[in-house]
Amino acid sequence: MADKGYFDPVSPLPQPSKPGEAPRPWGQTTLIGQRIPRVDAYERVSGAAVYPSDIRLPGMLHAAILHCPHAHAIVRGLETAKARAMPGVRDIITAGTPGADIQWPYAEGRAYPLFDPHLRFEGEEVAAVVADTPWQAWDAARAIEVRYDERPAAVAERLALTEKAPNVHPGGNLARPVQAYARGDLDKGLAEAAVVLTGSFRTASQLHIPLERHGCVAMWDGDGLTVWESTQGVFPVQEKLAAVLGLPLSRVRVRGEYMGGGFGSKLETSKYAVIAAILARRTGRPVKLFLSREQTMLSMGLRPAAHMEMQLAAKADGTLTGISFSGLASGGAYGGAGTALVDWPAKDLYRCPNVRTELTDVLLHSQPARPFRAPGYPQGAWAVEQMMDRMADALGLDPVALRLQNIPTTSQAREGAPAYTTTGLKACLEEGAAAFGWQESRQRTAAQPATVAIRRGVGMAACNWLVGGGFPPSTVVLKLLADGSVILNMGASDIGGGTKTIMAMVVAEELGVTLDRIHIEHADTATTQYATASGGSKTVPTEAPAVREAAQELKRQLLAWAAEELGMKAETLRYEGASIVVNHSEKQEKQGKQPQRVAVTALARLRQQRVALGVGHKRPNPKNKTVCPFGAQFCEVEVNTGTGEIRVVRFLACHESGRVMNRLTYDCQVYGGMTMGAGFALTEGRILDADSGKLCNRNLHDYKLPTMLDVPADIVSLPLDLPDDAANSTGAKGLGEPVVVPTAPAIANAIADALRPWQVRLAATPITPAAVLQALAAAKEA
Known part of the structure; x- marks a missing residue:
C-alpha cells in the first residue's frame, strides 16, 4: 500500500522504547516544528464544520x-x-x-x-x-x-465588607478567610533596601x-x-x-x-x-x-476586577529584597475564586527572599467568576510589572537589566521551592530585547522634545505561568487499519488552538503516515477516551505524550507481528513506516546488500485482524520539579497628548514554552493572546451601575473588544525552541495562557515612557483616552 501515499518515505523514524518505559525524547524532528496548516482548515473556513x-x-x-x-x-x-x-x-x-x-x-x-x-x-x-x-x-x-x-445590592468590592453593605448570603460578604502567604522576613528586606516603593493598582472585570x-x-x-x-x-x-x-x-x-x-x-x-x-x-x-x-x-462569567496594593524594595544594584502584595477581588454571588492566583506574579516570578501577600475575596451581587485565560495572572502582572519599571527608574537601571538581575531558578512560592525543568526567562528577556531593538528604541523615545504632541513610548514586561506541563489522566487509542491509514481516538477538545493538527503531527512523526491519512475522532463521551477539559494550557503537554506513547505501543505490536512472521526476535527489526526492516550489519551495508523487509500492510496478522491498536496514557509529571513556561513582551505605542488616543504601533513577544510543535499554530496563539491582552489594557471593562448593580455595557457596541484596527501591523512572534525533555516525551509546555499575561503591563509601561515629561503613569484598566487626558491635566496642575 505504500504506493498509495499512505506513508511518508522520510526516514529514519523514532523507534519504540521497551515496554513499560516512557518514549525516549525526540532528537531532530522531521514534521514537528514546521508550519503546518490545520488538518481541519477546510471544514472550518468552508462552513462544513458542524458546531453545536x-x-x-x-x-x-x-x-x-x-x-x-x-x-x-x-x-x-x-x-x-x-x-x-x-x-x-x-x-x-x-x-x-x-x-x-x-x-x-x-x-x-x-x-x-x-x-x-x-x-x-x-x-x-x-x-x-x-x-x-x-x-x-x-x-x-x-x-x-x-x-x-x-x-439593595452589594456591587463594589471595597464597600461590600462595610457594616452597611447588604449581605449576599447570611454571615457577611467575606467569601472565604483572608489568604496569607509569607516567606523570609519582610521587615528585614525593607530595611536592607536602598529604595522602597509603594503603589496602588486596579484592573476592571473582563468579559469572555x-x-x-x-x-x-x-x-x-x-x-x-x-x-x-x-x-x-x-x-x-x-x-x-x-x-x-x-x-x-x-x-x-x-x-x-x-x-x-x-x-x-x-x-x-x-x-x-x-x-x-x-x-x-x-x-x-x-x-x-x-x-x-x-x-x-x-x-457566563468574567475575569474579576482586582484592587492591588504593593511595596517593592531593592538594593542599589537592583537586587530585590522585599515584596509586599495585597489584593481585593470578588468571585461574584457564589464565588470563592475572585482572588485565585492574583498574587502569584508577586511571589513567584522574580527571585526575592522576603515576600508577604494577602488576598481578600468578597461576595457581590454579580455573576460568578469563571476561569479566564491565565486566571489571576494578568491582574497581578499589571501591578508587579509596572512596579518593576518604577523601580528601574528610581535606581537608574534599564527595565530589562533590573529583571535580569532577579532571574529565579526555582519556583519559590511552591512548597520546597522545586527547581524548574527548564528556565527560559533570561533568554526571553535578552533575545526579545535584541530582536526588538530595545536599547535603540529607548534612546529614540528619550530624545523626543517635550513639545511633541504625538509621542512615542516603548515598554516591556515579563511573565511565567503557574502550570504548563499538563497532568494525568489522559488516554489515547491509535488504530492502524488494514490499508495503512490511522484513526486517532482521544477525548480532548480542540478549542481553537489547533490541537487536532498537533496530535496528527505527532502520529505522523512517529508512524511516518501522511497527515491526510489520519482521521481524528471528535470528542465524544460515548466514543472517545477520557480526557480532562482543555484549559490551563494543558492540552498539548498532556495529550501529545499520550499520543506518542500510543504510537510507540502500536509500533511495538507491529514489530512483534513481523518477528513472529519472519521467525526472528523483535529486537532485530526496525520500524520504517511503510515497512518493517531486518537490521543488517555495517559490512552488509558496505556490500550494498538490501535488507530484508516486509510491508506493514502485508503483515499476516494485520490482514487477518484488520486493525492494530496502540494505547497511550499521560504519565505523571516529574517529581520535585516544576514545569513552567516563561515569556517577555516588548511594545511601542503612540500617544496623542491632545486627544488622549493611544495606538499600539508594534509588538514583539518572545516566549519559551518548550518545543515548538507547530510554528503556524504557535504564532496564532501568540497573536491571539496579545490581542486579548491589548483589550484588557485599553478598551475592555465591565461597568456596573453603582446604585442598581445593573450591567451598563451589555452589548458589543458598548463593551469594546479590540478589532483589526487595534492590532498593530508590525507584530512579531519570536519563539525560543527549547525542548523540555524533563517535562514529557515531546518536550512541549503550555503556551495558550502565558501570552496574555505581560501584554497589558507592557503597554502601560510604554504609555508611561511616552508621557515621561509629565511623570504620568496610568494604574487602572482600561487606559482610555479620557483617562490619559485626566492624568495629564492633573500632572500639569501639580
Missing part, C-alpha cells in the same frame, strides 16, 4: 430562559398563563414545576435551587420556555409576569465574549440523554449533568465536535444544559437552547 449551534434535529424545539433583571431580588409571584397561550409554546418550567425542583451546585458544598426564588445577580435564571421557534420562545419568556421584591455563544442541544432516547454542547471538555459536562439529574454516567452522552471559543468560560456546563434536558424530557422532543449575547455577558 449548527445542530438541527428532526422535530427539534427551541428554548429560551427568563433571566432576572435585578442584581438582587426575591420572586414574590409568577404567572405564566399569558405566555402559555402564545403561539407555538409547548411548555414552561419554573421553580414549582415537577422535575425542575432540583439543586444546582455552584461550588462544592454550595448548592441552590435550579430556579431559586432568591436571586443574587442580574441574569440569574427565573423560568424557561420551549416553543416551535426561537422567536416564539423568546416572546413567551418575556410575557411571563413576575413580581419581584427588589433589594466567545464568538459562539453558550448553549446546547439536548435529546432523550429512552432513559439515555445525548447533549451537543459548545464546551472545552465533554467529560466534565457529562459528570455535571449526571450528578444534577441523578443519572449514571453511562446514560449521559456529550458530543463536542467543534466549538467557537471559550477562554475558560466553557470549562464546565451551566444551568442551560440541565434546563434543556428537562424540557426535552417533558416534551419528548430534542430541545435547542442557546443564550443571547446579552445573557452570556450577564451570566
Whole structure:
C-alpha cells in the first residue's frame, strides 16, 4: 500500500522504547516544528464544520430562559398563563414545576435551587420556555409576569465588607478567610533596601465574549440523554449533568465536535444544559437552547476586577529584597475564586527572599467568576510589572537589566521551592530585547522634545505561568487499519488552538503516515477516551505524550507481528513506516546488500485482524520539579497628548514554552493572546451601575473588544525552541495562557515612557483616552 501515499518515505523514524518505559525524547524532528496548516482548515473556513449551534434535529424545539433583571431580588409571584397561550409554546418550567425542583451546585458544598426564588445577580435564571421557534420562545419568556421584591445590592468590592453593605448570603460578604502567604522576613528586606516603593493598582472585570455563544442541544432516547454542547471538555459536562439529574454516567452522552471559543468560560456546563434536558424530557422532543449575547455577558462569567496594593524594595544594584502584595477581588454571588492566583506574579516570578501577600475575596451581587485565560495572572502582572519599571527608574537601571538581575531558578512560592525543568526567562528577556531593538528604541523615545504632541513610548514586561506541563489522566487509542491509514481516538477538545493538527503531527512523526491519512475522532463521551477539559494550557503537554506513547505501543505490536512472521526476535527489526526492516550489519551495508523487509500492510496478522491498536496514557509529571513556561513582551505605542488616543504601533513577544510543535499554530496563539491582552489594557471593562448593580455595557457596541484596527501591523512572534525533555516525551509546555499575561503591563509601561515629561503613569484598566487626558491635566496642575 505504500504506493498509495499512505506513508511518508522520510526516514529514519523514532523507534519504540521497551515496554513499560516512557518514549525516549525526540532528537531532530522531521514534521514537528514546521508550519503546518490545520488538518481541519477546510471544514472550518468552508462552513462544513458542524458546531453545536449548527445542530438541527428532526422535530427539534427551541428554548429560551427568563433571566432576572435585578442584581438582587426575591420572586414574590409568577404567572405564566399569558405566555402559555402564545403561539407555538409547548411548555414552561419554573421553580414549582415537577422535575425542575432540583439543586444546582455552584461550588462544592454550595448548592441552590435550579430556579431559586432568591436571586443574587442580574441574569440569574427565573423560568424557561420551549416553543416551535426561537422567536416564539423568546416572546413567551418575556410575557411571563413576575413580581419581584427588589433589594439593595452589594456591587463594589471595597464597600461590600462595610457594616452597611447588604449581605449576599447570611454571615457577611467575606467569601472565604483572608489568604496569607509569607516567606523570609519582610521587615528585614525593607530595611536592607536602598529604595522602597509603594503603589496602588486596579484592573476592571473582563468579559469572555466567545464568538459562539453558550448553549446546547439536548435529546432523550429512552432513559439515555445525548447533549451537543459548545464546551472545552465533554467529560466534565457529562459528570455535571449526571450528578444534577441523578443519572449514571453511562446514560449521559456529550458530543463536542467543534466549538467557537471559550477562554475558560466553557470549562464546565451551566444551568442551560440541565434546563434543556428537562424540557426535552417533558416534551419528548430534542430541545435547542442557546443564550443571547446579552445573557452570556450577564451570566457566563468574567475575569474579576482586582484592587492591588504593593511595596517593592531593592538594593542599589537592583537586587530585590522585599515584596509586599495585597489584593481585593470578588468571585461574584457564589464565588470563592475572585482572588485565585492574583498574587502569584508577586511571589513567584522574580527571585526575592522576603515576600508577604494577602488576598481578600468578597461576595457581590454579580455573576460568578469563571476561569479566564491565565486566571489571576494578568491582574497581578499589571501591578508587579509596572512596579518593576518604577523601580528601574528610581535606581537608574534599564527595565530589562533590573529583571535580569532577579532571574529565579526555582519556583519559590511552591512548597520546597522545586527547581524548574527548564528556565527560559533570561533568554526571553535578552533575545526579545535584541530582536526588538530595545536599547535603540529607548534612546529614540528619550530624545523626543517635550513639545511633541504625538509621542512615542516603548515598554516591556515579563511573565511565567503557574502550570504548563499538563497532568494525568489522559488516554489515547491509535488504530492502524488494514490499508495503512490511522484513526486517532482521544477525548480532548480542540478549542481553537489547533490541537487536532498537533496530535496528527505527532502520529505522523512517529508512524511516518501522511497527515491526510489520519482521521481524528471528535470528542465524544460515548466514543472517545477520557480526557480532562482543555484549559490551563494543558492540552498539548498532556495529550501529545499520550499520543506518542500510543504510537510507540502500536509500533511495538507491529514489530512483534513481523518477528513472529519472519521467525526472528523483535529486537532485530526496525520500524520504517511503510515497512518493517531486518537490521543488517555495517559490512552488509558496505556490500550494498538490501535488507530484508516486509510491508506493514502485508503483515499476516494485520490482514487477518484488520486493525492494530496502540494505547497511550499521560504519565505523571516529574517529581520535585516544576514545569513552567516563561515569556517577555516588548511594545511601542503612540500617544496623542491632545486627544488622549493611544495606538499600539508594534509588538514583539518572545516566549519559551518548550518545543515548538507547530510554528503556524504557535504564532496564532501568540497573536491571539496579545490581542486579548491589548483589550484588557485599553478598551475592555465591565461597568456596573453603582446604585442598581445593573450591567451598563451589555452589548458589543458598548463593551469594546479590540478589532483589526487595534492590532498593530508590525507584530512579531519570536519563539525560543527549547525542548523540555524533563517535562514529557515531546518536550512541549503550555503556551495558550502565558501570552496574555505581560501584554497589558507592557503597554502601560510604554504609555508611561511616552508621557515621561509629565511623570504620568496610568494604574487602572482600561487606559482610555479620557483617562490619559485626566492624568495629564492633573500632572500639569501639580
